[in-house]
Amino acid sequence: AKIYYKFEGNNTSGSHKLNSAIAQAYYAKNQGLKGVTTETGAGQWGTALSHATNIFGQKAQIFMVRVSYNQKPYRKLLMNVWDGEVVASPSNLTEYGRSVLAEEPDCSGTLGMAISEAVESALDHGEDTRYCLGSVMNHVLMHQTIIGEECIKQMEMAGDEPDVVIGCFGNVGSTSRAPTVSSRTQFIIIGIAVFINYIINVSSLREHKIWSVAISVLGRSVELHSLIYRKIFNVKCIIQNKFFSIRYIYTLK
Secondary structure: OOOOOOOOOOOOOOOOOHHHHHHHHHHHHHOOOOEEEEEEOOOHHHHHHHHHHHHOOOEEEEEEEHHHHHHOHHHHHHHHHOOEEEEEEOOOOOHHHHHHHHHOOOOOOOHHHHHHHHHHHHHHHOOOEEEOOOOOOHHHHHHHHHHHHHHHHHHHHHOOOOOEEEEEOOOOOHHHHOOOOOOOOEEEEEOOHHHHHHOEEOHHHHHHOOEEOOHHHHHHHHHHHHHHHOOOOEEEEEOHHHHOOHHHHHOOO
């Protein structure tokens, strides 16, 4: 068997998220904005947006989930290299952050809290600042299709065609990254293990056995269903820990 591995971690921000960050920073610059705000969990999106805004001479304010802020100091430093202002969330910079800290001074933060602070900060800054989001939204999905476009060109360069394409289904989802190489290509979607207890069945998609791995990514399930309905590609949905069993891999049909 031949295995081709598509890896996005070697770019300057360390992940695929730069694909959307550059596009959003570019449009923000064209709109005449001076800066953007955002949230970040582990730091990948914050790093990407800091880099992108630095390219276009803008400022980025990143609210980073406090527990990650403390656990990943080098991510914070990398954002600082590109002039990103990194704030541990919840913080005292916003009314929402102060309300959280008043009730729980040692709060470790959540992505939802960081989003709330980033949105509030953007509103407080006025018309020259906007909030940017690096996942879930349709425009992010569109930006990430560049990975699938690259895959198609790379497979042409290799003179080969995949029988199976394996990808993860998260906030942006394999729907954006999986190339439509041919009608015979089988697509396997792997759920994120940490979300297994939160898996939701979308009733209207049951006949296709499409599952969302978290409430926030229900939209991606609908898009995946649309691609299947139009027979653009076929999908087999497999829970991550089951897929990692060698015995199960060899019995895939």
